[in-house]
Amino acid sequence: MEIAIMGAGLSGLACAITLEKNGITPTIFEKRREVGDRFVNGEALLDIFTRPVQDCIASLSDEYGIFLKPTSAIQRMKLFSKNEQAVIEGHLGFTNIRGRDHDAFESQLERQTKTTIHYHSEKTYEELLSEYTHVVLATGDGAYAKETHNYREDLSVSIKGATVEGSFDKYTVMAWIDYDIAPYGYCFLIPYSEKEANITIAIPDLPENKNVETSELWDTFYSMVQSQLKQELPITDQFQITQYLMGICHSARIGNTFYVGNNFGTMMPFMGFGQYASIVSGVYAAYDLCGLGNYEELMKPLRQSYEDALVLRRAMEQLSNKGLDRIIHSLNGYWGEKLFLKKSINPIRVASYLLRPYIKMKKGVTS
Numbered sequence: 036m037e038i039a040i041m042g043a044g045l046s047g048l049a050c051a052i053t054l055e056k057n058g059i060t061p062t063i064f065e066k067r068r069e070v071g072d073r074f075v076n077g078e079a080l081l082d083i084f085t086r087p088v089q090d091c092i093a094s095l096s097d098e099y100g101i102f103l104k105p106t107s108a109i110q111r112m113k114l115f116s117k118n119e120q121a122v123i124e125g126h127l128g129f130t131n132i133r134g135r136d137h138d139a140f141e142s143q144l145e146r147q148t149k150t151t152i153h154y155h156s157e158k159t160y161e162e163l164l165s166e167y168t169h170v171v172l173a174t175g176d177g178a179y180a181k182e183t184h185n186y187r188e189d190l191s192v193s194i195k196g197a198t199v200e201g202s203f204d205k206y207t208v209m210a211w212i213d214y215d216i217a218p219y220g221y222c223f224l225i226p227y228s229e230k231e232a233n234i235t236i237a238i239p240d241l242p243e244n245k246n247v248e249t250s251e252l253w254d255t256f257y258s259m260v261q262s263q264l265k266q267e268l269p270i271t272d273q274f275q276i277t278q279y280l281m282g283i284c285h286s287a288r289i290g291n292t293f294y295v296g297n298n299f300g301t302m303m304p305f306m307g308f309g310q311y312a313s314i315v316s317g318v319y320a321a322y323d324l325c326g327l328g329n330y331e332e333l334m335k336p337l338r339q340s341y342e343d344a345l346v347l348r349r350a351m352e353q354l355s356n357k358g359l360d361r362i363i364h365s366l367n368g369y370w371g372e373k374l375f376l377k378k379s380i381n382p383i384r385v386a387s388y389l390l391r392p393y394i395k396m397k398k399g400v401t402s
């Protein structure tokens with residue numbers, strides 16, 4: 036068996052690590068000049084999005100032998116709508132760094148594998164398929180899945196983010212769901228340390244947003260964060276992504292091709308979380324290749340999470356700032372703590388179950 040992994044990101048490296056543990060050495064093809072050679076940004080692993088898993092970092096090490104050091108635990112989350120705010124306190128998840136940084140998750144994964152990585156790769160999927168018995172597609176987007184008609188595209192998002200300097204509580208993550216600032220979208224502040232944070236705005240490319248200028252909304256968001264934090268927050272780095280695809284493939288495996296990470300559809304369309312599912316998808320593809328499981332079957336819970344998140348995304352598109360204010364108001368206190376901290380409840384699953392008939396009627400959710 037000769038395995039090619041296309042992409043040295045979270046899912047591709049997790050796949051390689053797991054294959055190696057089981058005595059198989061794949062070959063990785065990465066188009067960039069090194070692992071994580073892209074903009075730096077802060078990301079988060081939120082327990083609420085990975086239920087029934089209670090603690091992503093512990094689960095990755097205990098269940099899958101993948102060891103990741105986050106930047107910090109998240110002990111407080113501040114959620115803002117136009118006129119309301121909710122503060123949730125307790126262990127909520129972790130923050131971590133991505134991209135061109137020694138401690139980025141992809142760099143940490145790279146250090147756990149001995150697999151050869153061919154950088155600057157220009158090999159196409161078709162070339163790899165002709166040279167290897169199996170190909171793991173781990174390129175971080177749905178492009179190949181789409182090209183091979185194995186993809187249902189549900190959404191694309193325009194994202195703009197920056198690293199800012201200031202004074203931050205590294206245990207606190209902030210999120211804004213205010214449609215005056217990000218219509219049908221969301222904004223985050225994720226600290227890297229006490230002195231640096233990442234701020235990001237994400238705007239879905241909906242017909243309602245066709246006249247919206249991401250850079251103008253960014254300016255409003257940036258000013259708003261500065262005035263809310265009463266700090267100047269000079270920008271030291273910036274990035275912008277247009278039409279970041281979110282969708283899911285129809286089959287996780289076709290012949291000897293495995294669709295992992297965002298190729299599969301691990302990016303939750305609700306608030307854009309996908310790291311944990313991407314890593315696990317790489318592990319599951321390796322299990323199948325080692326004869327330890329069936330990839331399609333193993334991916335069923337992650338497929339369900341994606342579909343649940345899509346229902347929530349469609350519900351979000353039906354809301355106005357008034358509705359968002361009501362939700363954020365109700366999350367401040369008992370309900371917020373119950374939903375975010377009571378580990379036996381999967382709020383995304385429950386909300387999706389309750390909202391599905393309404394959303395099916397309104398917008399059409401395909402499964």
Ligand SMILES: Cc1cc2nc3c(=O)[nH]c(=O)nc-3n(C[C@H](O)[C@H](O)[C@H](O)COP(=O)(O)OP(=O)(O)OC[C@H]3O[C@@H](n4cnc5c(N)ncnc54)[C@H](O)[C@@H]3O)c2cc1C
Nearest residue numbers: 042044045046065066078079174175296297308309310313
């Ligand atoms: C701005 C932003 C913020 C995010 N925030 C969060 C968050 O807070 N929490 C969270 O859980 N998720 C977040 N996500 C989602 C998360 O980052 C992704 O779900 C996850 O990285 C996907 O992993 P992957 O393995 O599919 O792809 P990646 O980790 O992106 O890796 C793909 C790799 O494939 C390489 N590649 C691409 N094309 C080719 C090719 N043709 N040949 C060879 N190599 C190729 C790339 O260079 C890259 O190294 C965010 C995403 C973005 C864009």
